[in-house]
Amino acid sequence: MLRLITAALLHMVILAAMFVYGGQLSAQEDSGAWYAIDASVMTPSGGDIDVQRRTPRETVRNFIRLTEDQQFAKAAQYLHLGDLPEDSRKEEGVQLARKLAMVIERQLWIDWAGLSARPDAMLETGTSKNALAGKPRRDIGLKMVEVEGQAYEIRLGRYKAADADPVWMFTPQTVQNIPTLYEKFGPSRFERHIPRELTIRVGGLRLWEWILLPIMLGGLLGLGWVTNRSVGWASRTVPGPLLRPALERSRIPLAFVVVAIAAQFMLSLGVSFSGPVTTILRPFLMIVIVTGLGITGLKIVDAVLDRITVRVIGEIDDTRSLDQRELYTSIYAIRRIIVLLMVGIAIIVLLSRLNLFDSLGMSLLASAGVLTVLLGIAGQAVLGNIMASLQIALAKPIRIGDSVQFEDNWAYVESIFYTFLRLRTWDERRIIVPVKYFVSQPFENWSVTDARILKTITLFLDHRADIDELREVFCDLAKDDEDVIEHEHLFAAVTKHSEAGQEMSFYAMGPDPSAAWAAEMRLREALLAYIRDKHPDWWPQERLLLKDRTEGGQQITSANDAQAGE
Numbered sequence: 001m002l003r004l005i006t007a008a009l010l011h012m013v014i015l016a017a018m019f020v021y022g023g024q025l026s027a028q029e030d031s032g033a034w035y036a037i038d039a040s041v042m043t044p045s046g047g048d049i050d051v052q053r054r055t056p057r058e059t060v061r062n063f064i065r066l067t068e069d070q071q072f073a074k075a076a077q078y079l080h081l082g083d084l085p086e087d088s089r090k091e092e093g094v095q096l097a098r099k100l101a102m103v104i105e106r107q108l109w110i111d112w113a114g115l116s117a118r119p120d121a122m123l124e125t126g127t128s129k130n131a132l133a134g135k136p137r138r139d140i141g142l143k144m145v146e147v148e149g150q151a152y153e154i155r156l157g158r159y160k161a162a163d164a165d166p167v168w169m170f171t172p173q174t175v176q177n178i179p180t181l182y183e184k185f186g187p188s189r190f191e192r193h194i195p196r197e198l199t200i201r202v203g204g205l206r207l208w209e210w211i212l213l214p215i216m217l218g219g220l221l222g223l224g225w226v227t228n229r230s231v232g233w234a235s236r237t238v239p240g241p242l243l244r245p246a247l248e249r250s251r252i253p254l255a256f257v258v259v260a261i262a263a264q265f266m267l268s269l270g271v272s273f274s275g276p277v278t279t280i281l282r283p284f285l286m287i288v289i290v291t292g293l294g295i296t297g298l299k300i301v302d303a304v305l306d307r308i309t310v311r312v313i314g315e316i317d318d319t320r321s322l323d324q325r326e327l328y329t330s331i332y333a334i335r336r337i338i339v340l341l342m343v344g345i346a347i348i349v350l351l352s353r354l355n356l357f358d359s360l361g362m363s364l365l366a367s368a369g370v371l372t373v374l375l376g377i378a379g380q381a382v383l384g385n386i387m388a389s390l391q392i393a394l395a396k397p398i399r400i401g402d403s404v405q406f407e408d409n410w411a412y413v414e415s416i417f418y419t420f421l422r423l424r425t426w427d428e429r430r431i432i433v434p435v436k437y438f439v440s441q442p443f444e445n446w447s448v449t450d451a452r453i454l455k456t457i458t459l460f461l462d463h464r465a466d467i468d469e470l471r472e473v474f475c476d477l478a479k480d481d482e483d484v485i486e487h488e489h490l491f492a493a494v495t496k497h498s499e500a501g502q503e504m505s506f507y508a509m510g511p512d513p514s515a516a517w518a519a520e521m522r523l524r525e526a527l528l529a530y531i532r533d534k535h536p537d538w539w540p541q542e543r544l545l546l547k548d549r550t551e552g553g554q555q556i557t558s559a560n561d562a563q564a565g566e
Contacts, residue, residue, distance in 0.1 A: 035157055038082065056117075063101070066078075078169055083172045100178050228251050231254050256292040389419065391439065400415065410425065419435060452486075453516045454489070459506075459524075460503050
């Protein structure tokens with residue numbers, strides 16, 4: 001009996017402990033889903049206890065609707081005014097609600113689909129890989145803005161008073177930031193003089209914005225035209241062979257930079273557009289400024305490198321020394337490295353200046369994930385060409401000015417760009433070849449060590465031609481030709497024969513492919529002239545097989561001998 005009583009008491013103690021511990025866990029769990037506040041903060045003096053603030057989307061939607069209807073007293077109930085004196089909450093809340101509405105209108109493009117419609121604002125596991133997925137949230141960030149180098153955020157928080165349901169309101173930190181944000185993004189002096197009739201919204205924008213945007217665009221286009229003409233005039237009048245081409249090449253990018261800076265200046269001084277326009281216009285202007293400055297810097301670098309090339313090297317071909325051709329190729333490699341650095345710096349500047357990871361920007365990046373993968377697959381050819389270009393710049397299998405034989409085309413390497421290289425043929429044609437394709441195909445580099453090249457002159461003559469005599473004539477002609485070098489390498493021999501005749505080859509060294517080609521043509525013409533004048537019987541002749549009908553024998557004679565017999 002005593003044992004049963006002891007077991008019952010122990011069981012009751014365990015149940016009590018589990019009840020208390022479970023209550024503590026429940027309280028802890030609940031406290032992690034909202035912030036506890038005083039009931040007076042949730043319903044300020046004169047407030048409506050039935051305001052709808054159950055979800056983040058409902059809070060933002062109703063706040064904007066009330067402020068558009070000029071019901072700022074009701075809209076103030078969506079602000080956490082706990083840091084204000086209780087007797088001044090009603091009056092100051094009205095002003096704060098009006099100012100916050102103006103800031104949201106100017107700076108916030110609300111992503112309604114991404115704004116949670118759940119009371120606990122929980123991220124569903126199936127739609128997000130965020131670490132908070134499946135857990136209730138008690139605060140949400142809507143917008144991060146920068147004012148004089150300081151970050152200010154507009155956030156929502158979930159709050160609960162005793163014996164009341166949790167509600168979503170703008171956080172005390174947001175309320176504290178409202179005056180600073182309003183001073184920065186509130187109505188400008190220009191807008192204070194706009195008639196009330198022009199502030200009516202049409203198609204998401206105010207009427208005065210529809211009027212001002214085309215006027216502003218026209219003025220900026222005119223400013224760009226003036227800048228372009230002014231820079232062009234300066235490029236023709238300023239002294240210095242380096243500054244003139246740099247200005248001439250920078251006309252268009254400088255015009256874009258001036259236009260973007262002027263637009264930024266107008267926005268910062270007197271014109272404050274609504275959220276959609278600001279969200280698109282300001283990042284676009286920043287991109288234009290950074291891109292324009294980068295292109296301008298690249299044009300200046302190009303002008304400097306071109307000046308160095310012309311002054312130090314001059315016209316590049318295979319007559320230049322190996323060091324000069326390597327220097328020219330290295331200059332192009334430096335240009336490509338500078339471009340990569342400028343692109344990297346531009347991306348870093350844009351990411352630092354533009355807040356791409358809050359609210360709408362984050363959802364845009366997430367929705368663009370599939371598109372990014374598709375673009376990456378489509379851009380494999382471009383990336384492959386860029387990597388092949390860098391491979392050429394580092395390994396230097398070819399250099400600018402090298403003479404190459406590529407797919408039966410004799411050409412000079414004229415330029416090596418990121419995605420293609422340009423070949424100049426001997427007859428002044430230009431062959432554009434993708435870099436990746438070029439390095440994947442076999443080619444002959446006649447200038448890999450130096451520009452010298454051994455040319456071969458081939459003649460097909462009759463068996464009666466005397467190779468010793470032609471060898472002597474060839475050596476005399478080659479020694480008298482100004483484009484033939486290294487006379488000790490002169491050589492002539494019979495390289496092939498057949499029933500029809502014999503093939504004779506004559507070898508001579510030229511200082512470069514161009515000079516060697518010209519010498520080859522002259523030597524061939526001279527040899528043919530010698531044979532035509534001295535030994536016309538050495539020309540190839542057709543031989544006929546004649547049968548003797550009387551004795552059944554046969555006789556081989558040439559066509560010329562047969563004609564002479566007739």
